[in-house]
Amino acid sequence: MSANCHPRTDRLAEDPRVRRFVRVGLYQRCPTFGESDFLQSYVASQPDWRVALRSSDDGSGATLKRRGLQRMLAAARSDAIDVLVVRHMYNLSRTTQHLAFLLDELTSHGVRVVSAADPGLDTETPFGLFLVRVVSAVAEIEHTGALADRRARLRHKQKSGNESPLAG
Template sequence: MRIGYGRVSTTDQNLDVQRAALEAAGCEEIYLDKISGKLTNRPELDKVMTRLRAGDTLVITKLDRLGRSLKHLLEVSAELEARAVDLVVLDQGLDTSTPVGRFMFQILGAVAEFERSLNVERTMDGLASARAKGKVGGRKNALTPAQVRHARFMRDERDEDGRPRHTVQEIADELGVGRATIYRALDPDRVG
């Protein structure tokens, strides 16, 4: 079965051109979204992915109609391949049922992987440069050293029967932070 999917980003855009192209391509069912491609929740695409079976072909007009990003597009493509569903992209002339179409998607995957590795390398270079200049990344501590000492004092304070005078929640409330912050400050080796 040939199933078509189309999308426009805003409600004032028209889906008629995509619908006509998908009908001309012989799609037996057509699903259309009027929603931004950057959003993860696209109801009609979700329906399409549920509907597709091994041997089906998903037809789209352009690559950018399917994926939010190159990474997402490659993830969807890998899922389709794993489910034995072919992908046809009308405007780019890609068809993963052919060796050339599969090859083109492999090239896209290699380019995306290369781009990811370059981003990681640039990030590491930037962090190393910042450390060399004496800058430390990350979030600032929620508690000052004086507040940590105060939290320890409150934790260690006991009543006449030897029971703790303060709960962790009481300590957190006094310092204006969450309980997890108190746990991390008092026992940094604690997991969780």
């Protein structure tokens, strides 16, 4: 068995006479200027990769109820894509629990998930999948801390009026 841990990719590697391109899904949450071009150029840099599906959402990363995300999951379940490319893994979800669910769902259907901005975050290998989950957990901790800091600043501001804490 190859070092690759995805059944769909392994099937492609079994017969060297079968030359098939890798079907890629591009997913963007709250797309930024130039992000589509960035993802497209990343795909173009990979041998035999072709964009099969593009999808985007403007919804919150705190929920899985996003039309574009559900479209990508349906494509994975129906064997329409081999790889899902995102700019950053947090574009899939802001919560570790949701990201774990999505990664399990995608990889169970043989879909590799890759971050174009952080190529080391790739579910192709067990170590890459581990890194994705660790980075996701750290990002959630940072996000939770930032929210707590904002709430504390707001409470302080409300208690002290509109006065700056640095104003003598």
